Amino acid sequence: MLTGKNMSTIYGKCAEGMTYCNDLLIWSRFEEAGYATAYGEDYLSLPDTFSRYQGFAAPPTHHYLRPFFLTGENQQGPLLCTKKIPSAVNVLNYAADFAQTYVNESFFGFFWTNSYSHNYGHSPTLLDEDIVNLFRKLTSLGVMNNTIVVFASDHGIRYGVMRLPVESYYEERLPMLFMWIPTEFRNSHSESYINSVQNQFRLTTPYDFYMTFWDILQKGNSQLTVPVSEACPRCTSLFSPIPKDRNCADAMVSKQWCSCHTLTKVSEHEDGAKQSVALACVEFKRRRTNTKDDRHSGRPTTVVTKGNETNQSMPWERPSSPTAEKFKASQRKAVCRKDPELFSEKGVVMIEYLDHVASYGLCVGRTYIKIA
Structure with a gap:
């Protein structure tokens, strides 16, 4: 979603640390285009961005939440907390503050929560009210009037009793993706909006979403040259028509992750x-x-x-x-x-x-x- 690259490229470029591959991440392109950028993610002990790939030696975006979590994340029963607030709620609050600060400017924020859903025993439903409050606040601040907002996951449940029913086959293959298109965009780019509505019923991938980021950048600068995704050269923006008969091979989805099976x-x-x-x-x-x-x-x-x-x-x-x-x-x-x-x-x-x-x-x- 953020690089459009093959995993082999990511492993190679990021092996010595995320700092060495920050230029691959789409927020670097938004920064070059004059956007204010932010990145926040909780649960620093997970073996992903912060430890497996050694994290970022310097802030990768204008605003970076990790230094706050370094002050101490502590497990309190089922909750991971920083100070007196759950870490995930801190991420949501930070996202709202960032959007409020730049509501009348161009901004790109990427905020990821892990601590309510990553491990066995976690309960995402505990975060429901906080997520609702986030969207209510963004609406009251006017952010939803001129901002594309994406609410997504990387996969569903991958362990425990929920993996036993046949439905779990789709849990890890069809991640959640909701996208809010503001009225201002619907009016000024009506064809793009109509395409995005139709594409709800098409086979799409994170590589298409990567191309969507580029499409957004190009709509603000028609002279911008948009590259193709290394991992999926035929992938396209969600604001462009996607064929009704597209299959996993067309979208570069491996057989392992393809959900188009009976x-x-x-x-x-x-x-x-x-x-x-x-x-x-x-x-x-x-x-x-x-x-x-x-x-x-x-x-x-x-x-x-x-x-x-x-x-x-x-x-x-x-x-x-x-x-x-x-x-x-x-x-x-x-x-x-x-x-x-x-x-x-x-x-x-x-x-x-x-x-x-x-x-x-x-x-x-x-x-x-x-x-x-």
Whole structure:
């Protein structure tokens, strides 16, 4: 959404720290165009922007919330707090103050909250009233009259009991995205607005949203040359027409994350289902070989659903006991064979741990061995 780049480019450019790739982020282009910029994100201990990629050595935007959270984030029951206020609420308050300060100027703000929804046991509903209050405040301040406001997530629930129903297949593939288009924009760019309304019913990706940022910049400067997205050269702005028959290949969505499949329930007693489970178990055991066993692994039973259009077998796990660990293995049906020992590396695409997020693979030194 912020770079339009392939993940391999991000990993390479940002390996030594986010400072070295800040120029890739779209807020740098908004800053060059004269916009006031801001970035705020809570939960500094998460292994993402601030630790895995070593964070920013200098403020990446004009206004930067991290120094405030460095004064101390503390867990208070289910809430992560900074001073006497939940960290996520601090982010929302900061976003409102930023918008109020620049309400009559051009500004770009990116604000992200993690502490109410990232981990097992978190409850996003606790933040509902604060989010409603944010939008009410933005409305009362007049911000919504001339500002495009986006409310989005990066994915749905990825662990726990909510991963057991077949609906969870879509949870991690169809993130939430709501966009408010102000009346001023609807009147001055009516065709763009109509396109955005129609595109609600089209296949779109974060790369399209990246191109939307560029489209906004170009509407303020018609001489601006808009680049194509490295990761999706055919992606386009959400304000432009997107084909009704667009598919995952057109949008550069990998088969792993494509949601355009017809899923049908398959009996766990079917031969194909049994073969899928056998292959997944063989691969799981292979990946566990020579790694430190810091948990007692239960033996899960598996329910398999298939994507008929792609012949992909997608096992969905249910625990065999309250203490059993739960996994999901994605496979390509084409390599399923009668003898599971004939397993091919191309067979099991991915094994995911469904109980918690990245907490039990820390003892594994070699990243490629980790099970999600």
